[in-house]
Amino acid sequence: MKSKKFESNISQRDGARDLTVLDAGGVDEVSVIPWSLLLRQKIVQTVGVSRRKATLAVLLSCVFTVSFMITLLVVSLKTVADDLGSTTSIISWAITAPMLAFGVVGPAFGKIGDLWGHKRVFVGGLFVAGVFAMCTAFAWNAPSMIVFRTLSAAGGSALGPAAMAYINRMFDPSERVRPLGYWSFVTAGAPVLGVVAGVPLVAIFGWRTIFLIQAPLCLIGCLIAMWLLGDTERRTNVKFDIKGALLLGVGSVLILLAINRGPSWGFGSSRTSLVALLGVFALYFLFAQSSRRVIRCCHSNGFVRAMSRFLW
Structure with missing residues (x-):
């Protein structure tokens, strides 16, 4: 007897089709059905939401x-x-x-x-x-x-x-x-x-x-x-980019710390100035590191025109 397959299209995104083969009377091929896929399909059919x-x-x-x-x-x-x-x-x-x-x-x-x-x-x-x-x-x-x-x-x-x-x-x-x-x-x-x-x-x-x-x-x-x-x-x-992430985090934390503790330490105190200066140096090194990299989007005329209109 010719084998029959009942196909259930669980997902069609990214060009993929998940086929579930069901076992029934007169069907030759038997396959294990992932219960999670069947449960998802059942919920989708019951709720009516994709x-x-x-x-x-x-x-x-x-x-x-x-x-x-x-x-x-x-x-x-x-x-x-x-x-x-x-x-x-x-x-x-x-x-x-x-x-x-x-x-x-x-x-x-x-x-x-x-x-x-x-x-x-x-x-x-x-x-x-x-x-x-x-x-x-x-x-x-x-x-x-x-x-x-x-x-x-x-x-x-x-x-x-x-x-x-x-x-x-x-x-x-x-x-x-x-x-x-x-x-x-x-x-x-x-x-x-x-x-x-x-x-x-x-x-x-x-x-x-x-x-x-x-x-x-x-x-x-x-x-x-x-x-x-x-x-x-x-x-x-x-x-x-571990180095860049660390520089951004350290610089931001130090500058915010200087601003937050400035009233109690004194904005002109050596402690506040040192913390703020270290934060500025960390962000400067981050900028210097990033500026040496080639930003591909800046070579796109469409991107440059769009950003110019936005800034204007």
Whole structure:
């Protein structure tokens, strides 16, 4: 009897077709069916949402979860400082350091995702953010809270570049405008909402409870991302600029430290001047190192014209 195959097209992105062969009466060929693929297809059919949209929703929800917490305590610093027996100027580093981690470590995670795979970076970053969010809830003094918040934000900074990488792979260039708009809205809007919602949330639940809520949300997001996200290809023709990342981080931290501690140390003191000078030197060496490299996009006439019109 002629063999029959029932094909289920799980994914058509990147030109790939995942074929599932079902065993039924009169069918000669038997194959093991990956239960995860069948479960995904069943959920898609039940909910009526394509896998691309479901993946986009999970990516943006996780990004919102970590970005929202960056600025949540901006208006409630005095409450947190009194609770931990510290001062507002010191506790302000619980906001400054995470924002610095987002800006410095985030781009590095984009390159790490190219080397190791964006799924691994996304899930790992979300897991780290959740673990140290739990640690933040049990912080016993100001330094411990600042360290835990910084490590949580450093892990969460991996989500933005990884989410953008998935969007670029899931959607064709003509389809990327809307999902990238959603991505921009979440990454830029979540910190703003954190400032607005911070005061009532801290007043109602307390700042420790908020981080206790964030931790399981991150861990649940990890499990969903591990199940839903597909693996991305790894690039072997790129290198990670460790020296540049270190110079950027050290320079930014030293300059912000001089600005933050200037009122107590004295802006004209030798300590403040030395810290600021070291930060400037670190950023200068970073600029000198980068300026020696050939930036290919600057050799494109279209790119130069577009940037000239933008600046004009």
